[in-house]
Amino acid sequence: MDAQKPLVVYLDTHDYSKLYSDKSAEMQNIANYLFDKVDSGEIIIPYSYFIVAELLTAFTEEYRTDRLQRVGILKRLCGSNTFRFIDADSFMEGTLSDSGNWYPKFEAWEYLKKGLDEQTEHLLNSLPIGLSMKIDKKNPWPQLFRIAPQLISSISQVAKLLPVPKSFCDSHLLVRYLKGEVSEAFMRQETATILTDLNLFFTFWFENEMNKNVSLLHELIRTAGNPYLNLANDLVALSQEANNRLDQINALAQADFIAVKSLKKELKVVRSTLNNFQKLDIDFVKSFIPDKSIFDRLPQDFGDTILKYAIGVAKGPRKTIESDTGDLMHACYIPFCDVWRGDVKFCNLLIGQKVNGYQKIVRYLPDLPGVIENRLRNQ
Known part of the structure; x- marks a missing residue:
C-alpha cells in the first residue's frame, strides 16, 4: 500500500505571530500539535511570497529580535516548503516547492x-x-x-x-x-x-x-508583487463602489410612492441597474478591470477567487477593509491546499461565494487541529 501524501496546510500570517507570541496553554498546544504532525510527515505547511512580505513590516532595530524569532517558528513549521509565486510562469514548475522557492522568477x-x-x-x-x-x-x-x-x-x-x-x-x-x-x-x-x-x-x-x-x-x-496587489486593490475599490451604489439604489427604490411617482422613467433605470448588480457574475466584474492582460498571467483558479471576492462585497453587506488586499493574495492558494486558514470575516465571505475549494477553509485557529485530524482520518 502506497504511503499517504501529507496534507497541505496553509496558515494565515497572523497565525505564525500568534503561535510565537501567545503563551497561553491553548496556543502552545496548537503549536505542539502542528510540530508533531510536521515531524511525523503527516502534514506540510508551505509559506509564500505574501507571508514573507507581511512579516517584513515594522522592520526597525527595536523589532529585530522579535521579527527574527517569528521567522524561527515559521522555519520550524514550514522548513523549506513553499508555494511558488502566483504567476503562471512560476506555476509551470509546480505549485509547491521543497527547496524554499517562494519568490518570483529572479536570479x-x-x-x-x-x-x-x-x-x-x-x-x-x-x-x-x-x-x-x-x-x-x-x-x-x-x-x-x-x-x-x-x-x-x-x-x-x-x-x-x-x-x-x-x-x-x-x-x-x-x-x-x-x-x-x-x-x-x-x-x-x-x-x-x-x-x-x-x-x-x-x-x-x-x-x-x-x-x-x-x-x-x-x-x-x-x-514583484505590485501587479497582483494592484489588481486586488482595483477590485477592492470596485467592490466597495458597487456596494455603495447598491445602497443608493435600494434607498431610492424604497422611497415613498409620491417621491417616486414623478420619476417613473428614472425608476425604470434604477430598477434595471439594481437587477444588474443583484445578478453580478465574473464576466460583469471583469469588464471593469482596465488591464485584463493580468488575468492571462494568473492561473485560472486565482482569477476566479479574486473576482468572486469582488462579487461578494458588491452584493453586500460586508464592506471592504484595508487588509482585504493581502487576504486576497493568500486566498489564491486555496485550490492547492487541503486546509486553509484565514481571517474569520474574510473566510465567511469566501465561503458564502463558494470559491473553488471553500470546503477547505478554517475560520478559527483553535479549530485547526480537529479539522486536520478529520482530514487525515478520511484520506
Missing part, C-alpha cells in the same frame, strides 16, 4: 553581477590611463589582483556597495570568484541562498533597512 546572481560590473567599471575608469590600457576589460580582476594586491583588502569595501548580506561579504567568496578560483555556476548557486535561507534573508533585510540602501530585497519584495 540573485544576475542582480549581484550587475552591481559588480558597475563597480568594476567605476574602478577601471579611476586607474591611470597607462595601467588601464594593459587590463583585459572582459576579465580584469585576476590582473588587477596581480598588479595591485592591496585590492584584496579593499574588496570588502566594494562588496558593501553590492546587494549581498554582510556575512556573504565576510566569506571572501567574491574575492575567490574575482580571482578565478570559483566558477560563475558556483556563485549562482551560493547567491540563491540569500533568498532561500530565511534567517539569512531577514538578517539581510535588517542590514539594508538600517542603512537605507537600495538592494536586491527591496526590489524583489516591493515591486
Whole structure:
C-alpha cells in the first residue's frame, strides 16, 4: 500500500505571530500539535511570497529580535516548503516547492553581477590611463589582483556597495570568484541562498533597512508583487463602489410612492441597474478591470477567487477593509491546499461565494487541529 501524501496546510500570517507570541496553554498546544504532525510527515505547511512580505513590516532595530524569532517558528513549521509565486510562469514548475522557492522568477546572481560590473567599471575608469590600457576589460580582476594586491583588502569595501548580506561579504567568496578560483555556476548557486535561507534573508533585510540602501530585497519584495496587489486593490475599490451604489439604489427604490411617482422613467433605470448588480457574475466584474492582460498571467483558479471576492462585497453587506488586499493574495492558494486558514470575516465571505475549494477553509485557529485530524482520518 502506497504511503499517504501529507496534507497541505496553509496558515494565515497572523497565525505564525500568534503561535510565537501567545503563551497561553491553548496556543502552545496548537503549536505542539502542528510540530508533531510536521515531524511525523503527516502534514506540510508551505509559506509564500505574501507571508514573507507581511512579516517584513515594522522592520526597525527595536523589532529585530522579535521579527527574527517569528521567522524561527515559521522555519520550524514550514522548513523549506513553499508555494511558488502566483504567476503562471512560476506555476509551470509546480505549485509547491521543497527547496524554499517562494519568490518570483529572479536570479540573485544576475542582480549581484550587475552591481559588480558597475563597480568594476567605476574602478577601471579611476586607474591611470597607462595601467588601464594593459587590463583585459572582459576579465580584469585576476590582473588587477596581480598588479595591485592591496585590492584584496579593499574588496570588502566594494562588496558593501553590492546587494549581498554582510556575512556573504565576510566569506571572501567574491574575492575567490574575482580571482578565478570559483566558477560563475558556483556563485549562482551560493547567491540563491540569500533568498532561500530565511534567517539569512531577514538578517539581510535588517542590514539594508538600517542603512537605507537600495538592494536586491527591496526590489524583489516591493515591486514583484505590485501587479497582483494592484489588481486586488482595483477590485477592492470596485467592490466597495458597487456596494455603495447598491445602497443608493435600494434607498431610492424604497422611497415613498409620491417621491417616486414623478420619476417613473428614472425608476425604470434604477430598477434595471439594481437587477444588474443583484445578478453580478465574473464576466460583469471583469469588464471593469482596465488591464485584463493580468488575468492571462494568473492561473485560472486565482482569477476566479479574486473576482468572486469582488462579487461578494458588491452584493453586500460586508464592506471592504484595508487588509482585504493581502487576504486576497493568500486566498489564491486555496485550490492547492487541503486546509486553509484565514481571517474569520474574510473566510465567511469566501465561503458564502463558494470559491473553488471553500470546503477547505478554517475560520478559527483553535479549530485547526480537529479539522486536520478529520482530514487525515478520511484520506
